[in-house]
Amino acid sequence: MFETLRTQPPDKIIELMKLYADDPREGKIDLGVGVYKNPDGVTPVMRAIKTAEKRLWEDQTTKAYVGLIGDPAFNDAMVALVMGDAIERAQVASAATPGGTGAVRQAFELARMANPDLRVFVSDPTWPNHLSILKHLKIETVPYRYFDNATGTVDVPGMLADLEQAKPGDIVLLHGCCHNPTGANPGAGHWREIVAVLKQSGATPMIDLAYQGFGDGLEADAAPTRLVATSLPETLIAVSCSKNFGVYRERTGALMAVAQDTDRVAALQDNLAYLNRQNYSFPPDHGARAVTMVLTDPELRADWEAELEDMRTGMLRLREQLAAELRARSGSDRFGFIAEHRGMFSRLGATPDQVQRLRDDHGVYMVGDSRMNIAGLNEKTVPLLAEAIVKAGV
Known part of the structure; x- marks a missing residue:
C-alpha cells in the first residue's frame, strides 16, 4: 500500500x-x-510560568483526562483575556486545542461542517501553514491583496476591493495583530472599513490571534478582534499561547466561536467538543493549566504582564x-x-x-x-x- x-x-x-x-x-x-x-x-x-509550573508540580494530584473541551477555567480565562468586557461569556463557545495551529485546523473543520462548499479568503501573503492546512483539507482558497512591497504597508484599497467579492458562507481569514509574515497591520480606521465590507458581504470572519501582547500591548492588540466580534453575527477566533506565554512546546491554544444569537452557542460548543474527539480526543492540559494559574492569580498575572x-x-x-x-x-x-x-x-x-x-x-x-x-x-x-x-x- x-x-x-x-x-x-x-x-x-x-x-x-x-x-x-x-x-x-x-x-x-x-x-x-x-x-x-x-x-x-x-x-x-517566563518567570510566572515557571512559578505556576512549580506550584502545579507540588499541588497536582492526578494526570487523568480533562474534558473534551479542556479545563473550563482555561476557556473562561482565555475568553476574558481576548474579549475583555466586549462580549458576554454566554455568547462564546470555546475549546482548548493543541496550540494555535490546532485551533486554526479545528476552525477550518468547523466551517466546512457548516458549509461543504466553503471558500476561505486568505491574505497575500499569509502564514504558510494556513495555506498548507487548507490544501490538505481540500478547501478552496481565495487570495486577497494585503501587502504593498513598495511601501511596506497594508494595501487597504486592494484588500477591501477583494473582500467585497466574498459572500455568505465564505470565511475571511484575518490576522488579529502582528501580521505574519509582514508585520504590517491595518489601522483602527481601516478595521472599521473591513467590518463594513464584511457586513455588506455576509461572509464570516475568522481571526488568527497568535501574538496578543507582542504588538502595541494586550488591550490594544485585542481591540480589532473585539471590534469584529461585536459588530458581526458570528466570528471564529483561533488563539495561541505559544508566544505571549512562551509555552511553545506545551501546545496551548483555544478556538472560540462567538455568536450574537446565544441560541446558537450550545450547538457550536457541542460541535467543538465533537471535533476535538475526532482529532485528538482530550486536548493537552499542562500548558493550559499553567496559563490559567497565571491569568487568575493577581501576583503571577502582574509579573507575566x-x-x-x-x-x-x-x-x-x-x-x-x-x-x-x-x-x-x-x-x-x-x-x-x-x-x-x-x-x-x-x-x-x-x-x-x-x-x-x-x-x-x-x-x-x-x-x-x-x-x-x-x-x-x-x-x-x-x-x-x-x-x-x-x-x-x-
Whole structure:
C-alpha cells in the first residue's frame, strides 16, 4: 500500500533551520524560525510560568483526562483575556486545542461542517501553514491583496476591493495583530472599513490571534478582534499561547466561536467538543493549566504582564535601531517601515536572489520571501544586519 506515497515538499522554515545549524560561521544570524529570543539568543521560560509550573508540580494530584473541551477555567480565562468586557461569556463557545495551529485546523473543520462548499479568503501573503492546512483539507482558497512591497504597508484599497467579492458562507481569514509574515497591520480606521465590507458581504470572519501582547500591548492588540466580534453575527477566533506565554512546546491554544444569537452557542460548543474527539480526543492540559494559574492569580498575572511588556518594548527598540542603522548606511528612509511594523516579523522586500546573497555572503538567514524575525536580533547584531542588507543591494 505505502508504495503509493511520495515524499512531501520540504517545509521552507524547517529547511532553513537545518541550513543555519550546518553553517560553521561564528557570526551567522538566524532570522528565520518564528520564536521569541532574548538578547542572549535564548527562548526563556517566563518567570510566572515557571512559578505556576512549580506550584502545579507540588499541588497536582492526578494526570487523568480533562474534558473534551479542556479545563473550563482555561476557556473562561482565555475568553476574558481576548474579549475583555466586549462580549458576554454566554455568547462564546470555546475549546482548548493543541496550540494555535490546532485551533486554526479545528476552525477550518468547523466551517466546512457548516458549509461543504466553503471558500476561505486568505491574505497575500499569509502564514504558510494556513495555506498548507487548507490544501490538505481540500478547501478552496481565495487570495486577497494585503501587502504593498513598495511601501511596506497594508494595501487597504486592494484588500477591501477583494473582500467585497466574498459572500455568505465564505470565511475571511484575518490576522488579529502582528501580521505574519509582514508585520504590517491595518489601522483602527481601516478595521472599521473591513467590518463594513464584511457586513455588506455576509461572509464570516475568522481571526488568527497568535501574538496578543507582542504588538502595541494586550488591550490594544485585542481591540480589532473585539471590534469584529461585536459588530458581526458570528466570528471564529483561533488563539495561541505559544508566544505571549512562551509555552511553545506545551501546545496551548483555544478556538472560540462567538455568536450574537446565544441560541446558537450550545450547538457550536457541542460541535467543538465533537471535533476535538475526532482529532485528538482530550486536548493537552499542562500548558493550559499553567496559563490559567497565571491569568487568575493577581501576583503571577502582574509579573507575566511586566515580562511580556519588556519583551514587546525590546522588539520595538530593535526595530527602531535597525531602521536608524539602515537610514544611516543607505542614505534614505526607504526602510522606515520596519519601525512601524509590529510583532516579531517584518518583510524586508528583498528579492530571492538578495536573500540568497545575504545567506551566502553574510551568514544572514531569513525566509526566501524576506520575512525576518526581529526577535532573532540583539543590539550588537543589528548593525551587522544593516551593513549586510546594504551590501546585498536590497
